[in-house]
Amino acid sequence: MGYELLSKWDSTRPYAEAALYHHLWYDEKGGYPREYTHKGNDNAILYQILTCADCLGAATDSVGRAYSSCKNFADMLADLHCNAGRMFNPDLVQLFDSEQRQQEAGRLITVEREQLYREVFCKNVELVL
Known part of the structure; x- marks a missing residue:
């Protein structure tokens, strides 16, 4: 859609x-669309970044995308490492090995996400009222 x-x-x-x-997974053995390949596509790294970001966002979101109970950042980071080379580009996962990047990502998915949700919610309430 x-x-x-x-x-x-x-x-x-x-x-x-x-x-x-x-x-589509990094190894192209899972996900969709199956008829697509990353090989030879100049935008493949963009799609792989989005795969990682989307999974990280969805798995740790307890409000906006709460399909099930959310994971904490440490658990999701372990999932990223466990699935590096399969679902996720291992070079992208390796970027999270930096303590500074872990702190930045953790702040983005907690404090800044909550602030953004509050801002959007308040604006939508104003529009309705």
Whole structure:
């Protein structure tokens, strides 16, 4: 659905493939679409970054994307390392080995996420009222 929506307008068309292909695993043995390959695609690293970010965001979100109980950052970081080379680009996962990046990511998915949700919620309430 995201691919179809983004494909409709000139301003968002360049992002349509990212919406579709970021669900394909790094090793291309899982995810979708299966008929796509990262090989030879100049944008593959972008899709792989989005795969990592989307999984990290979804797994640690207890409010906006609460499909199930969320994981804490340490557990999700362990999942990233466990699935490096399979689901996730191992070079991207290695970026999280830095203590500073772990702290930054942890802050983004806790404090800054909560602040963003509050801002959006308040704006939407104002629009309704």
